[in-house]
Amino acid sequence: MSKIALRSRILSFHGKPDQSGHNVDYLEDGVLIVESGKVAICCDAQSAERQGLDLQLCEWLPKHLVMPGFIDTHVHSSQIDVIASYGTQLLDWLANYTFPAESKFADEAYAQAAAVDFVDYSLAAGTTTSFVFTTSHAHAADALFSEAFARDMRLVAGKVLMDQNALPALQDTAESGFEDSLALINRWHGKGRLGYAVTPRFAGTSSVLQLKMAARLMQECDDVWLQTHMSENLEEIRWLESIYPEAKDYLDNYDRFGLVTERSIFAHCIHLSESEIRRLADRGGVVAFCPTSNLFLGSGLMPMEKLTAAGVPVSIASDVGGGTSLSMLMTLAEAYKVCQMQGYSLHPFEAFYRLTLGNAAAVNLDEFVGSFEIGREADFVVIDPCPTPIIERRVAQCTTIAEELFVYMTLGDDRCIERTYCHGIERHNKFTQLIARPGA
Template sequence: MSDVAVGMESMVNAIGANNAAAAFRAKILHFTDQPDPITGAGIEYFDDGVLVVEQGRVKALGDAQHMAAAGFDLQSCQHFPDQLIMPGFIDSHIHYPQTSVIASYGEQLLDWLNNYTFPSEARFANAEFAALAAHEFLKILLQNGTTTAMVYTTVFAQSTEAFFSAAAQMNLRMISGKVMMDRNAPDYLLDTPASSEQDCRALIERWHQQGRQLYALTPRFAPTSTPEQLAGTGKLYAQYPGLYLQTHLSENLQEMAWIKELYPRARDYLDVYDQFGLLGPRSVFGHGIHLSDLEVERLAQTGSGIAFCPTSNLFLGSGLLDMARLENAGVPVSLATDVGGGTSFSQLRTLAEAYKVLQLQGQNLHPLKGFYMATLGNARALQLDNYLGNFAPGKEADFVVINLGATPLQALRQSSVQSDSPDSVKSLAEKLFALMTLGDEHNIAHTYVMGKKVFSRAPATEGALSWAI
């Protein structure tokens, strides 16, 4: 018996001895590294695979027939034939208070904030409203297969408290923080440097690294924070280990002109944050569309990341992200929806728009790279890959079951993929490209968090469509 077979038999015996383990059988895809579409390196795909979860963590992953040959009882699996299991999607930049203003008509960034976002966020002064909104937001994420996100709340500390409470109740791994904003916004949304520091300290000490929750310092963007507030943010960032920082950078040309007026001594937009010690491997800057060469170089030097928000950038007319330029310089780039400037909670729709944004610049987003970005790539960009992002043994078992043929058109397109080898990289890429081009939240059949099912979509009823032609 080969070493591989011995290892499989040992694993199967260990699984069989533990009644607490649960097994899931389907097509299974995850990434062990950034994928190489030519060689297949970094890709692990099973056309008929089994994922075993024990106490909320990945116990084992393997080919169903190999496991059966080693003694594993395939009848013990929850079976999803012709469906695809992947790690849960990760969103690196999203605003939970903006759920209700998604798809608001006709503005660019600064007007959109004043006319839609700020009035919406005022309602989160009410703790009960904030709690209801947090639960609704998280439920929508799960309906879209997103199990982890980096989330903006509002200036009101109770909105952040409500968000973390809801996330903890659902046992979700989330990164979030109170918005800090002490100028250039309506009076009803302003804090002060002292109050924001006090609120953040209390929230950090209550929630950061408690269960699956992580705290992100969140100055909204440099125009709405005074130098005093940014200095206080830098002090907190240095004081508490493992904190994150999230804010916005170089999204809109009007915004950038405003920065020059507010911070005339800064070399550029990024330098405003740099002067206060806000750059680093756990700093994620939304957008980064209009960056100078010096800014790109400094982001790379510090390991600071950019959240690519294609649906928002298109919707608000902000511009096209040059992803190749950032990646060639060594800047981590993650994928984000940026709801409510973004127009969908779905990372599938977001990938479709990212593909188009890059096509307009003569760049390409291979589907394997796209799904890598939505899972392990985003986990790495957010310094979370020790916890999740793929199905390595011991990782947190957040995953989705995807219906590849959720509509008649998708089913037709998937059936047209021809291959002599059903698990070939080429045919897999073609199936994934159809999924990311045509797919949306309706492809998410089930969502699991720490091995427990938290969302299921009712299958379309046979004959639900009727025709009068």
């Protein structure tokens, strides 16, 4: 089986860090050995040598930075063509841009080609684990799962459930949505590194019956996730109050059916009330903070620090195509600014922790990915020390790893990602433009 031996600067976390560097594992001269897709050794070079390792056998990248692969907890594979669509907020944006774009996925060949591009773009951005909305077409979910499986990528996805208030061509029914989801779970959940997320788009596009059927899937199928949207836009919230007046508030549209659990991921959560925050924390529901999307669609400033302090697990996500980039580095840049507007300066240690082990822990995958603990799946990125002249020049001024990380999260994008490895296999290399497609 394959073996990788890298000697480089290595950064990872073994818990939530503080600014002093507690829980930060930074090796100026480190060695990472991967065997059979798993982390076998991660330590400083001197102690590796003392353990009998011949450092000559390692590929030596003294100026690069190796860190665990990035985890994106909320993204739409069907919306690459919707990024950078002008001039609307959420509800009009869905009607004018998103639904027409998703309609194209009725064509199986189109869905297959789009799935190939989505996973390749994600890997090029350094993302090795994604939680993905496909479309309401079951074959679009099949296409995405098959492409991720071919690359041995860790991916959790679901067919969108949507039986009302959308283009008729995109609507399923409560029954067909249930049957299609169940079949997809049986085909893909637990296969390789894949997982299934029951995926009602949001309460506005699912009937009460469909939300009840989603809860049934959660109860009947072990360890599946739930992913949806919540409290993104003020107009959306008012609209939901009008169509579901019996619900106490937005959260109740999910909570009353048992859909708020520790395996439930809610994108956005910008405008939650104190009561909703408290109940979300009680249930263990996970929030996906999507800063580029929230700014681009004018949705609002997500109170990340407030939710974290209340005990709600908060992850960070791209939300392409409301979000404007698959790059989690660009996502961090906007997260920093959103937090700054609320008086909180997101420290680079916390930011990179959240992209890796923090996001993994939020979505219950930290026993598999997110760190370089021995035995973890070897998903990692190699950061190019000279991705652009300005970054190279700015990094040269840095005297600490925290300063350097802050440059990457402020100025960086996918040009910073020299290589991406999934389960110990190189799946992207920006210099060779290696695209490890099926059969390659």
